[in-house]
Amino acid sequence: MLCAALAALTASFTRTAESAQVTALPVVFVSMLGSGIVFPAEVLPDRLASVCELLPLSPRSGSSRAAGAGS
Numbered sequence: 001m002l003c004a005a006l007a008a009l010t011a012s013f014t015r016t017a018e019s020a021q022v023t024a025l026p027v028v029f030v031s032m033l034g035s036g037i038v039f040p041a042e043v044l045p046d047r048l049a050s051v052c053e054l055l056p057l058s059p060r061s062g063s064s065r066a067a068g069a070g071s
């Protein structure tokens with residue numbers, strides 16, 4: 001759902017198909033920075049970390065990760 005909303009937001013700024021990749025780039029960078037790929041999410045303040053958990057590239061929570069692994 002969040003990805004569809006972000007896609008609609010970036011589509012409103014995109015004029016051509018060629019510029020679509022450049023338009024989506026800031027969204028991808030912010031998602032990478034907040035998801036723990038670049039630096040650990042544990043170093044973020046609690047409120048910011050809870051918001052960053054909702055980003056598309058963020059790992060799943062511990063309970064759903066354990067359920068997905070068959071534990």
